[in-house]
Amino acid sequence: xxxxxxxxxKIGLVILFNVFLSILDLIGVAIIGILGALxxxxxxxxxxxxxxxxxxxxxxxxxxxxxxxxxxxxxxAASLLIFKTIISVVVVRKTTFFxxxxxxxxxxxxxxxxxxxxxxxxxEKSIQETQYALTSGVDTITLGILNVTAxxxxxxxxxxxxxxxxxxxxxxxxxxxxxxxxLAAFALYKLMSVKSRNLxxxxxxxxxKTNESIAEVISSYRELIVRNRRSYYARxxxxxxxxxxxxxxxxxxxxxxxxxxxxxxxxxxxxxxGAAQFxxxxxxxxxxxxxxxxxxxxxxxxxVLRLQQGAITVKGNIGAxxxxxxxxxxxxxxxxxxxxxxxxxxxxxxxxxxxxxxNVSMRYPDKTKxxxxxxxxxxxxxxxxxxxxxxxxxxxxxxxxLLGVLEPESGNVFIGTEPxxxxxxxxxxxxxxxxxxxxxxxxxxRENVCMGYPIESGIDDLVWEALExxxxxxxxxxxxxxxxxxxxxxxxxxxxxxRQRLGIARAMFTRPxxxxxxxATSALDGETELNISDAIHALKGNVTVVxxxxxxxxxxxxxxIIYMHExxxxxxxxxxxxxxxxxxxxxxxQLMGL
Numbered sequence: 001x002x003x004x005x006x007x008x009x010k011i012g013l014v015i016l017f018n019v020f021l022s023i024l025d026l027i028g029v030a031i032i033g034i035l036g037a038l039x040x041x042x043x044x045x046x047x048x049x050x051x052x053x054x055x056x057x058x059x060x061x062x063x064x065x066x067x068x069x070x071x072x073x074x075x076x077a078a079s080l081l082i083f084k085t086i087i088s089v090v091v092v093r094k095t096t097f098f099x100x101x102x103x104x105x106x107x108x109x110x111x112x113x114x115x116x117x118x119x120x121x122x123x124e125k126s127i128q129e130t131q132y133a134l135t136s137g138v139d140t141i142t143l144g145i146l147n148v149t150a151x152x153x154x155x156x157x158x159x160x161x162x163x164x165x166x167x168x169x170x171x172x173x174x175x176x177x178x179x180x181x182x183l184a185a186f187a188l189y190k191l192m193s194v195k196s197r198n199l200x201x202x203x204x205x206x207x208x209k210t211n212e213s214i215a216e217v218i219s220s221y222r223e224l225i226v227r228n229r230r231s232y233y234a235r236x237x238x239x240x241x242x243x244x245x246x247x248x249x250x251x252x253x254x255x256x257x258x259x260x261x262x263x264x265x266x267x268x269x270x271x272x273x274g275a276a277q278f279x280x281x282x283x284x285x286x287x288x289x290x291x292x293x294x295x296x297x298x299x300x301x302x303x304v305l306r307l308q309q310g311a312i313t314v315k316g317n318i319g320a321x322x323x324x325x326x327x328x329x330x331x332x333x334x335x336x337x338x339x340x341x342x343x344x345x346x347x348x349x350x351x352x353x354x355x356x357x358x359n360v361s362m363r364y365p366d367k368t369k370x371x372x373x374x375x376x377x378x379x380x381x382x383x384x385x386x387x388x389x390x391x392x393x394x395x396x397x398x399x400x401x402l403l404g405v406l407e408p409e410s411g412n413v414f415i416g417t418e419p420x421x422x423x424x425x426x427x428x429x430x431x432x433x434x435x436x437x438x439x440x441x442x443x444x445x446r447e448n449v450c451m452g453y454p455i456e457s458g459i460d461d462l463v464w465e466a467l468e469x470x471x472x473x474x475x476x477x478x479x480x481x482x483x484x485x486x487x488x489x490x491x492x493x494x495x496x497x498x499r500q501r502l503g504i505a506r507a508m509f510t511r512p513x514x515x516x517x518x519x520a521t522s523a524l525d526g527e528t529e530l531n532i533s534d535a536i537h538a539l540k541g542n543v544t545v546v547x548x549x550x551x552x553x554x555x556x557x558x559x560x561i562i563y564m565h566e567x568x569x570x571x572x573x574x575x576x577x578x579x580x581x582x583x584x585x586x587x588x589x590q591l592m593g594l
Contacts, residue, residue, distance in 0.1 A: 018154035028080035103142035112336035137324030144317035200319030206244035348430035352416035353514040353544035360411035386555030389564035429510030436519035438503030440491030470505035
């Protein structure tokens with residue numbers, strides 16, 4: 001559910017309060033009708049009718065002169081209608097803020113649920129589609145659907161109460177007003193609702209596609225220059241934005257059409273009812289009824305307009321919110337990730353960094369071939385293990401299974417005596433991981449090293465220690481602001497190798513007992529790679545190191561080498577043992593002069 005039971009109750013109370021405010025509208029309109037009748041009879045030197053006289057006695061103004069009575073009635077009617085309008089504005093504002101804040105809570109909950117999914121599920125949608133669903137789509141639901149619906153219910157209550165009041169005054173005028181405004185609103189809704197929904201869907205799709213194209217341009221800018229294809233993307237994004245602009249303009253113009261139709265309806269309705277009343281009744285009665293209709297119309301017309309526009313808006317926003325509604329539906333049975341304290345833990349008592357794979361197999365969705373098949377392995381605590389093999393051999397999948405990022409189709413993985421996610425939960429910071437493509441945020445060295453923790457957690461000693469292991473200390477010390485120097489968006493102010501080393505520093509920030517590196521030294525020059533390899537091997541005995549590497553010089557000193565091919569472990573042992581067992585591995589070693 002989008003709203004909790006308590007929140008639905010709050011919205012219900014708001015609706016009931018709006019019903020009460022609608023009664024004020026009815027009283028104000030009725031007083032205006034009385035004022036009209038009083039004025040007409042006064043001009044003709046006639047006594048007020050029974051109903052008017054009763055109201056004057058209730059207000060205790062029956063003995064005042066006509067001018068004074070009219071003044072009191074006018075002030076009272078205006079005060080009631082203005083008071084109702086002011087209170088309505090306050091209520092709508094509070095409701096809007098409440099639902100907007102609820103939107104932030106919904107986004108947070110959806111993110112928490114998404115982050116509890118396996119990687120394969122998380123990657124089913126594009127980043128831009130997920131981003132839209134978590135932000136713009138949520139705002140569309142809370143403000144564009146729920147908030148508008150709450151206002152519509154208030155307007156419906158107003159129309160019902162006014163209709164009842166008009167029926168008491170004159171059934172004919174009540175039915176006439178209902179027929180005139182109801183038919184106009186219904187016709188507008190039928191003409192525009194389907195179009196609005198289709199435009200909403202188109203707007204959401206075009207926004208996502210445009211964001212995808214922009215991300216594609218930024219991430220492949222060098223290739224676009226070399227291939228001279230920048231103009232293609234400029235045209236493509238321009239075309240997408242033009243289509244989106246047309247959809248936005250169409251939806252934005254729809255309320256204007258409704259406004260003009262309702263205005264014309266009010267004018268024609270007043271003429272028709274006025275003519276009918278003058279034909280069937282005396283002038284005093286006709287003018288009294290017409291004044292009631294005109295007064296009621298000043299409240300009915302805006303309410304009908306808001307109601308009709310709201311219905312079209314909701315219809316369009318349901319289309320625009322479709323990615324979010326689908327996401328909410330797909331995650332309704334998923335539990336959010338555990339909420340943890342933001343503490344940097346550098347000691348991990350009880351954590352045993354021994355790794356075991358028991359008959360582990362795994363296939364990716366819609367694939368018949370196993371990415372990893374029947375793997376049985378054990379890595380001793382404190383050892384250095386290297387996983388090697390050709391591209392597509394299943395090395396990264398094996399690492400993802402080790403980290404709990406993927407779940408095996410069959411078999412079990414243990415870190416110590418716990419499944420990976422249990423171990424991570426029990427010993428936060430006990431495992432460090434460096435991917436091949438390190439994500440660098442637009443911030444400082446300190447913010448990147450302690451990414452995932454509040455900036456105040458970036459304790460100087462821990463940051464410098466991590467930078468030392470990653471061979472970055474000298475570079476950072478030479479920067480004007482040290483560890484508080486900015487690295488630019490995606491690390492544009494530092495080199496590729498420095499970005500890679502920053503990822504290594506991040507992994508070492510919590511002094512992990514298990515360090516996993518996926519091609520973590522691939523972007524480094526030979527000397528830096530050697531220095532980092534020496535620093536990593538120096539952790540041997542205290543830290544279990546599992547690495548994927550193509551450079552065999554990096555893995556030559558590993559305690560255990562795992563050679564994989566087409567998802568299976570072909571050989572395991574020392575560098576020399578695997579070299580003797582696998583001709584391809586031996587051939588690569590010869591090519592590298594090892």
